[in-house]
Amino acid sequence: MGFNEEVLRLAGKIPKGKVTTYKEIAKKLKTKAYRAVGNALNANKQPVIIPCHRVVKSDGSxxxxxxxxxxxxxxxxxxxxxxxxxxxxxxxxxxxxxxxKK
DNA sequence: AGTCGAGCGCGCA
DNA sequence: TGCGCGCTCGACT
Structure with a gap:
């Protein structure tokens, strides 16, 4: 299970009607590679199971x-x-x- | 308050 | 093999 796989898996856990941030994902993975999180979503192989529109920046953008x-x-x-x-x-x-959830 | 630079993990050239 | 990216934060102006 690589880094991006974890990111994608977490992204898929976001409930409908909710959003999360790259930061939250990065923290969950115990890493500071916030950029890599976005990068993983960009390079994801299964866009359909990845609601990346629910992943936003920490300032709400x-x-x-x-x-x-x-x-x-x-x-x-x-x-x-x-x-x-x-x-x-x-x-x-x-x-x-x-x-x-931690 | 606004701007700049550094740092992480992976993909692509 | 090296650089950049869909970000974030701290430091300086």
Whole structure:
């Protein structure tokens, strides 16, 4: 089980209607490679099981994009799940934020 | 408060 | 083999 596999697995555990951050994932993996987390999502082999649109930056920004997906689509998906998105940021981010069980 | 740079793990050239 | 990236944080201005 490589680093990216763990990242993908964790990302897949995010409940519907919730979001998490790259930071949370990195911390869960006991690493400081926050960038590698995003990189893993980018290089994921199974985009369908990876709701990367639920993974955002720690300040609530959507971040970049998700593979072939553009930021617009990402925003749309988030709103569809009940998450308010203001511009390219999560409106009630602190409320919808999901933390992995330690 | 805003900007800059460093550091991590993996992928691609 | 080496550099960069979908980030984050600390330090300096």
């Amino acid at each position: 959507l971040g970049g994009y998700c593979g072939v997906m553009n930021s617009k689509k990402k925003k749309f998906l988030l709103e569809k799940e009940g998450i308010k998105v203001k511009g390219n940021k999560i409106a009630d981010f602190s409320k919808k934020r999901f933390r992995f």
